[in-house]
Amino acid sequence: MTPQFPLETRYWYLRDHQLFRHLNSAELRQICLITNFKSAKKSEIIYFAHDETNRVYLLKKGVIKIVELDAEGNETVKEVIQKGDLFGQITLDATDMDEFAVALSDYVTVCSFKIEDFETVIQQNPSLAVKFTKLIGLRFRRLENRYSNLMFKDVRTRLLLFLEEWAEKEGTPTPEGITLKNYLTHQDLASLICSTRQTVTQLFSELKHSGLIDYNRSSIVIPDVKQLRKLTA
Amino acid sequence: MTPQFPLETRYWYLRDHQLFRHLNSAELRQICLITNFKSAKKSEIIYFAHDETNRVYLLKKGVIKIVELDAEGNETVKEVIQKGDLFGQITLDATDMDEFAVALSDYVTVCSFKIEDFETVIQQNPSLAVKFTKLIGLRFRRLENRYSNLMFKDVRTRLLLFLEEWAEKEGTPTPEGITLKNYLTHQDLASLICSTRQTVTQLFSELKHSGLIDYNRSSIVIPDVKQLRKLTA
């Protein structure tokens, strides 16, 4: 199966997640049996939706991006997935999507389940069912929020909101301000906030010149997040 | 409770929905007890999210629109809800939203559940849990689709796609072509496809002059849906 992950580790991996935390060890062991584990290094592709279809994934460690291919073969970054988030066929339907996932952090680990297996497990653990449903609900709200930003806010505001959220999630405080490890290119950012590479670059230099942020290729520093917040209210 | 709905009717109402169809009569009767029934006439407001919060609704009969209020008090139509669809706190969380629902068809009927009650029911009926999760998943995909349209398609295409979908869902074939009972104003349409009233009106007259559609205030006729499809590919 997955020899680099001894049973003990795998058991512990699942237990650590909020979805499974409340289960007893017999239930957990059962889920362990249907779980596939996998890891990858930076820039490696974790999965291709097209061939490894019909699986729900759970990001155990690291950060990844989901890239979507349209009919013309253009790649757009759909989403950044953080530790603990679900991805793949999270709607439990079998519609195939043209997307793949790329590791952004040095080392990532994912677990996955066939959707049929996962459904069976849910049937047997109603409390897990509720937890899962609520997780999907959260994702739904997140998407609703993005949609509404796209409707009502201009590109500048969307970028600022993205930075704020990013800072909140992953920022580490330093003497210079909140620091972000930057694993996204301007192109990536552009497709996440629905804009273009040039516009993002433009806005970034503007923000730098006005002193709101500082950045280079590998990191972004926000001296005062409150200043940003003022511009998005 | 709701005297205009005898128990027998209410029982049958629930049974008719795909979520509950597979349940036995004891289970159904139990759900009946926690269900609230309500009906309304055209233009009446079904619910205000702000005061009747924490409920999941299910549209039993008719068509309604969900209108969202932003901070400045502007109204935007978020969604059109059809018979059988869920609305309200479908994510089962308690975040309050500023939205309300208005009846678009002459007569609408809804059932609703407190989210806590609904959760309990789900816990007791794992198969219902899976069905519910999949329904939310479907809604998730629908929203994803709207988001991607907003990213990649211009207003004209979004309008055409909307019309196609509408025709597919509710169109009735007539000698002149597929006919739609039009319960949406141009303003409504505009906010649904994320545009403005004037642009929608403009596009409508263009489409009329080019013979792709015909319309008046109460109905829309699409002589040849295939013609529309050609323009959205």
Next chain:
DNA sequence: GTCGGAATGTCGGCTTGCTGACGTTTCTGG
């Protein structure tokens, strides 16, 4: 190191579709 490709920086032109403005038509409640 160095070479090639990827990422960033910058700019001007141009298009979409938004904004405001105003007139006409249709609906609705009294």
Next chain:
DNA sequence: CCAGAAACGTCAGCAAGCCGACATTCCGAC
């Protein structure tokens, strides 16, 4: 049936931000 409101029709002006183009900087593989 009538008045007022709501919805529809149309147009000119304008701005956000996309697009193409090109230069520069950086990074990683060899």
